[in-house]
Amino acid sequence: MAAHNTPVIDVKEMTKTFGSFVANDRLTFRVERGEIFGFLGANGAGKTTAVRILCGLSAPTSGQITVAGYDVWTQSEQIKRNIGYMSQRFSLYEDITVYENIRLFGGIYGLSRRQIRERAGELLGRLGLENQRDTLIASLPLGWRQKLAFSIAIIHRPGIVFLDEPTGGVDPITRRQFWDLIYETAQSLITVFVTTHYMDEAEYCDRLCVMDEGRIVAMDTPYRLKQQYGAQDMNEVFIKIARKEI
Amino acid sequence: MEFLEVIHVSRSFGPVNALLEISFTVHRGELFGLIGPDGAGKTTLFRIVASLLLPDEGKVLLKGHDVAKDYKQVRRIIGYMPGRFSLYHDLTVEENLSFYATVFGTSLKESAAYVHRVYSPLIPFRKRLAGKLSGGMKQKLALSCALIHRPEFLVLDEPTTGVDAVSRKEFWEMLEELRDMGITILISTPYMDEAGLCDRVALIDKGKLLQTGSPSEIVRTFPAKLYVIRGENLYSLLGRLRKSPEVKYAFMFGREIHLVFRREPDDPARWLGPLTGTVDGTFSIDPLEPGMEDCFVELMGKKEPVDGEENV
Numbered sequence: 296m297a298a299h300n301t302p303v304i305d306v307k308e309m310t311k312t313f314g315s316f317v318a319n320d321r322l323t324f325r326v327e328r329g330e331i332f333g334f335l336g337a338n339g340a341g342k343t344t345a346v347r348i349l350c351g352l353s354a355p356t357s358g359q360i361t362v363a364g365y366d367v368w369t370q371s372e373q374i375k376r377n378i379g380y381m382s383q384r385f386s387l388y389e390d391i392t393v394y395e396n397i398r399l400f401g402g403i404y405g406l407s408r409r410q411i412r413e414r415a416g417e418l419l420g421r422l423g424l425e426n427q428r429d430t431l432i433a434s435l436p437l438g439w440r441q442k443l444a445f446s447i448a449i450i451h452r453p454g455i456v457f458l459d460e461p462t463g464g465v466d467p468i469t470r471r472q473f474w475d476l477i478y479e480t481a482q483s484l485i486t487v488f489v490t491t492h493y494m495d496e497a498e499y500c501d502r503l504c505v506m507d508e509g510r511i512v513a514m515d516t517p518y519r520l521k522q523q524y525g526a527q528d529m530n531e532v533f534i535k536i537a538r539k540e541i
Numbered sequence: 542m543e544f545l546e547v548i549h550v551s552r553s554f555g556p557v558n559a560l561l562e563i564s565f566t567v568h569r570g571e572l573f574g575l576i577g578p579d580g581a582g583k584t585t586l587f588r589i590v591a592s593l594l595l596p597d598e599g600k601v602l603l604k605g606h607d608v609a610k611d612y613k614q615v616r617r618i619i620g621y622m623p624g625r626f627s628l629y630h631d632l633t634v635e636e637n638l639s640f641y642a643t644v645f646g647t648s649l650k651e652s653a654a655y656v657h658r659v660y661s662p663l664i665p666f667r668k669r670l671a672g673k674l675s676g677g678m679k680q681k682l683a684l685s686c687a688l689i690h691r692p693e694f695l696v697l698d699e700p701t702t703g704v705d706a707v708s709r710k711e712f713w714e715m716l717e718e719l720r721d722m723g724i725t726i727l728i729s730t731p732y733m734d735e736a737g738l739c740d741r742v743a744l745i746d747k748g749k750l751l752q753t754g755s756p757s758e759i760v761r762t763f764p765a766k767l768y769v770i771r772g773e774n775l776y777s778l779l780g781r782l783r784k785s786p787e788v789k790y791a792f793m794f795g796r797e798i799h800l801v802f803r804r805e806p807d808d809p810a811r812w813l814g815p816l817t818g819t820v821d822g823t824f825s826i827d828p829l830e831p832g833m834e835d836c837f838v839e840l841m842g843k844k845e846p847v848d849g850e851e852n853v
């Protein structure tokens with residue numbers, strides 16, 4: 296997951312306010328192609344707010360931001376077509392089947408019927424879900440649902456995928472399988488932008504950005520962050536940052 | 542009389558056996574964890590305990606009351622926080638809390654000390670609509686609502702999902718305080734570090750109870766010899782380890798790989814060398830005392846192939 300020098304996400308002075316409340320305060324960072332970029336921070340730090348802006352789903356208040364080469368101010372439609380997004384809450388329609396979800400999202404992402412058919416077959420095969428094709432999403436265990444949602448989020452082979460707490464509430468084994476999928480994805484040079492509250496998962500990222508009350512307070516590789524904070528693991532780094540012990 | 546007795550409880554939904562003959566007891570003042578993979582039946586059991594769902598067979602006694610029959614008494618004893626909670630998104634933070642207080646005939650003021658630990662981070666946002674809180678902030682509000690009537694029994698279904706690492710730590714300190722005040726707590730969690738903080742846990746999978754005991758008892762039953770590999774760039778090594786015939790299974794654990802051998806080599810360090818493809822000293826392999834998460838992987842990891850690899 297080496298850096299390839301062309302940032303796929305380029306953010307300068309991004310600010311988002313809700314009334315007088317500043318949810319994102321002049322964020323500046325870049326993400327390179329094929330990176331696994333982790334976004335950490337306490338509850339309410341502003342992670343989801345930033346992700347939604349980068350996905351073209353909500354307008355920033357100010358800042359210069361390009362994603363996959365498109366400007367969030369003027370080209371949010373192109374952005375939506377060239378990224379994948381798995382939100383913190385909603386991932387799939389629960390009252391329709393696995394295959395119907397694939398068809399629906401494939402359609403939204405502009406795939407042809409034939410592409411949808413082919414990729415659906417591949418996707419179900421890779422996840423070992425061939426026999427669940429006609430199962431309602433509601434009756435799939437959470438972990439399977441999350442793996443499926445991720446695969447659907449990249450069914451149109453976007454350059455970047457945004458995952459907002461994809462493993463929240465997921466058990467230890469399924470979480471690891473999910474990260475195997477993330478790694479495979481990054482190997483094929485799809486950039487992965489992921490938020491998590493699991494500090495072991497933070498260790499799996501190429502680079503981390505830590506937010507606190509709307510601001511970026513640290514950004515580096517897990518290795519260098521641990522060095523910088525004199526910490527054994529990312530959990531310790533996180534706690535030191537949150538308690539403002541520097 | 543035991544505080545909580547779950548006696549031969551079974552429940553199915555159509556063809557699916559969500560719970561099969563589950564029995565265990567929780568003592569008064571205990572912090573008891575229910576641990577299992579997604580879809581194991583934890584939420585179904587919690588709903589039965591909270592008198593919101595009837596079992597097909599068996600019963601649950603809370604302080605001697607059959608929860609299915611005496612649900613009125615029972616609901617006063619219990620503070621239940623469902624995994625998918627029901628906050629009113631169009632009410633403010635403070636209004637949500639007063640609403641729950643009113644339902645239970647108490648007030649914010651009376652319960653202030655009780656809920657303070659969880660509620661205090663939300664005070665600056667008390668006039669904000671609940672629908673506009675971040676995911677973890679909603680979780681804290683839901684928990685405050687479950688605590689507002691000062692229940693003597695707390696039933697918490699994955700309360701820390703989506704909660705950040707620092708708040709999680711504080712949350713568990715608070716649970717321990719509540720436990721020390723004599724409150725009994727039944728909790729489920731996908732975090733194995735939290736499972737290790739319970740007085741006792743029950744491990745369930747596919748609706749069946751596998752084991753109950755204190756975390757140290759559970760860890761002692763770990764049936765294999767566990768190794769830890771440390772080094773950089775472990776993910777690429779992991780793939781090679783999983784293909785090695787000596788390896789039964791290997792999993793990432795943060796910046797470590799935990800591994801159990803199928804055939805243990807005489808000298809693990811020498812065995813590892815060629816697999817890493819690097820000079821000596823970049824990687825180390827050592828025996829390791831298992832933790833709760835290792836036990837989970839060992840017990841629950843058997844049935845499902847791990848992404849194309851052979852069964853572990």
Ligand SMILES: Nc1ncnc2c1ncn2[C@@H]1O[C@H](COP(=O)(O)OP(=O)(O)OP(=O)(O)O)[C@@H](O)[C@H]1O
Pocket residue numbers: 313316318336337338339340341342343344345383669673674675676677678703705
């Ligand atoms: N539409 C909105 N109106 C007002 N405030 C909002 C709105 N959306 C978000 N906020 C506030 O912005 C802040 C940041 O929220 P955000 O959801 O980005 O946090 P987060 O870092 O994703 O947290 P979590 O880890 O809990 O998911 C919070 O204080 C939240 O209440």
Ligand SMILES: [Mg+2]
Pocket residue numbers: 342343344383459675676
């Ligand atoms: Mg969020």
